[in-house]
Amino acid sequence: MSSQTKFKKDKEIIAEYEAQIKEIRTQLVEQFKCLEQQSESRLQLLQDLQEFFRRKAEIELEYSRSLEKLAERFSSKIRSSREHQFKKDQYLLSPVNCWYLVLHQTRRESRDHATLNDIFMNNVIVRLSQISEDVIRLFKKSKEIGLQMHEELLKVTNELYTVMKTYHMYHAESISAESKLKEAEKQEEKQFNKSGDLSMNLLRHEDRPQRRSSVKKIEKMKEKRQAKYSENKLKCTKARNDYLLNLAATNAAISKYYIHDVSDLIDCCDLGFHASLARTFRTYLSAEYNLETSRHEGLDVIENAVDNLDSRSDKHTVMDMCNQVFCPPLKFEFQPHMGDEVCQVSAQQPVQTELLMRYHQLQSRLATLKIENEEVRKTLDATMQTLQDMLTVEDFDVSDAFQHSRSTESVKSAASETYMSKINIAKRRANQQETEMFYFTKFKEYVNGSNLITKLQAKHDLLKQTLGEGERAECGTTRSFTCGSGGFQHRTLNVSDAPG
């Protein structure tokens, strides 16, 4: 009995087997739950994304409409003023050009954000709802296939159970047959021992026929039991073989399921999910990248216009526009009095000496004035350079404000402090206006000086010419009109050269 306790009883084996099967069944159920949960999380994610893009689309549309309204407000203002100033269109000043392009860019941004709305509503969201349908359909189909796989597994384990039971049965019969055979052998041995003892001590003749038939009987039984045992042993061997082969098949089937089939099942559930989701995200990205490209193109156009902000060209445009106002007037002509035939400076005696003296005085005065005014001009130029440096300081880079490593708060304060703090502004402007004031003082000085020089120079040049002519006149003929007719240089008005 003690040696039998180490063997499991049939009931124990069955219980163990059933526990193992139960564990597997539980896992299979849990696997479905896991797949279902995975599908549900996906559906939730897709729903969140749809809600997100629906609301984002609304926000883009609001933004687009606000921008459209903003652009339209100023565009209509320009249109109405344009009707008055129709002719001025050809004289578009560079700052106005920038302003029009900023409005144009605003309209462009408005259109692009409307397009974003359109793509989110009619493309991204549609894709997301299709993926939701796919997730539901694929989960359903995958569960179908999974159930089939599970059925197959249970079929295999049921078969194993059957062949195991068969083995148990045949082995039990084999053991029983063996013990019966052993009992017969024991009886035979007993009989054999008994007859040996008797043959020594008792009469053998009377007993012999009795003993012989008994021995024969025992031998026959033993043979019978031997045959039964052999038959049962063969049956048991075959059943054990079957059990062992089914065991291998079952383990292989379970192994295949856990290593390959479960993975394939998840792949069925996943079929296209990542690819479709990626295409949806790429649609969103394509829209956003294209918005950005369009925005960039527009900004480049504005930047180009800003590069072309040109005060010189604008000045000429304004002067062309007001042609009549800036056109130099006719020269003052010499008006000979009552048929006075002399119409040029007379440099003959007795005024010659005086004119010569005056000429030399003018010459030396001009030389001094020019030196003085050149000094003023140099100061003026240097002041202008200082002003220009102030006016063109590159203080417009706001990239620091877009550094995302910092928090929103510190970014905002940084933007305010670095570029436009009140102290900096006040300091800069005070400095600029001081320089500007000095520039204007020097400019007035320079204008006064150059005015004087211009007048004296004109007299000087006329005297020089006259005195030269005078010399020539003495040895030739006098021309009657030297300071005749014609306007100033660069005139734009078409005027008659000779007054009536």
Place this chain on the structure above:
Amino acid sequence: MSSQTKFKKDKEIIAEYEAQIKEIRTQLVEQFKCLEQQSESRLQLLQDLQEFFRRKAEIELEYSRSLEKLAERFSSKIRSSREHQFKKDQYLLSPVNCWYLVLHQTRRESRDHATLNDIFMNNVIVRLSQISEDVIRLFKKSKEIGLQMHEELLKVTNELYTVMKTYHMYHAESISAESKLKEAEKQEEKQFNKSGDLSMNLLRHEDRPQRRSSVKKIEKMKEKRQAKYSENKLKCTKARNDYLLNLAATNAAISKYYIHDVSDLIDCCDLGFHASLARTFRTYLSAEYNLETSRHEGLDVIENAVDNLDSRSDKHTVMDMCNQVFCPPLKFEFQPHMGDEVCQVSAQQPVQTELLMRYHQLQSRLATLKIENEEVRKTLDATMQTLQDMLTVEDFDVSDAFQHSRSTESVKSAASETYMSKINIAKRRANQQETEMFYFTKFKEYVNGSNLITKLQAKHDLLKQTLGEGERAECGTTRSFTCGSGGFQHRTLNVSDAPG
């Protein structure tokens, strides 16, 4: 008298001069008006720009707040669900990662548009109002200088008027002196002719002293008139010279004003306007470009996450998460019945022949099945490839929708037609689902085939081993445990190898 009509009278000359001066004065007034108008247009432009950027800043803030609210709505949802699923954080699936990054990008856009608002309000608008101040101040100062220039011009023309009048006066006197002289000369000639006639016909003695004193008187008068004439002629010459010199100076001064000074005056008005405006526009551009760069960086992060959408890796993550559910179970062990010491397939006679036959049958059956299932697998692979092609079709480029050459309407319809028209979607999806159905049919077929192969292969392999062992066993010893212990391949649970 007829010869005098071709000369202009004094009054005519003065009238002409005054007309010319009036014209110049009118031009000077108009020039100021033009400068004033120019400044006013600039102030209007600056005011429009300020209004524009104030409203744009508001729009940016609204947009920023909407985006912030949108991101927060989903982020708080995630946070609350995270507390439940704390452990799942470490297993961030790739689609969820994309979703989080989209939310992150939304917050980033929100912050950037808030920064745009900040820069417009606290930088761009401040600059614009400063430029307005500058325009007003510079116009005032330029007008001051302009008035001084105009005064100078009027002073010069007044001087011209004075010297012209002086010339006229002296010339008139010169003419008068000349005519008086000519009269005297005529009288002298008359006297001369009279004395000639008388000397022929009348007494000469009595008349001579009378005639002599009369001649002397005439000669004296003539000399006096000659002197007066010379004196007046010199005065006239000097006056004419002065007039001519002043004429040259005046014309030079006017010329200088129209050619240089007016231009300089406009420059004074313009001083720094274009440069300051350019810096303002560049601040706006810098803000917009930086917004764009930030946006681009964020989109690149999302794109990278989309590139990394990976179903295989996600599958492993899920299986790791649900380790207990996907872990292969223990192998079914051979349960020896009641101390049965044989625990492997017995291949000795009398079952050997039968097993050998079974082995060969299995071998040939497996060969057939494998060929058949390989065909199914090939079909399956080809179908999967077709599906993959459908699922990864590059249909996400929406750049056509952002072409600004077309009108807004045509762009919108293009976006809808090309990418997501209902006909295209229905066609595509029908095709996809048909392929998917075929794939699943083939997949079931393949799984069934491979299940059978797995089981038969396991039996085949065990028989092969047994028959080989049997042969060896015949010439050696029999090992007692061959199908002993241990789990399946790839197990992740740590289980005891030998069951109790």
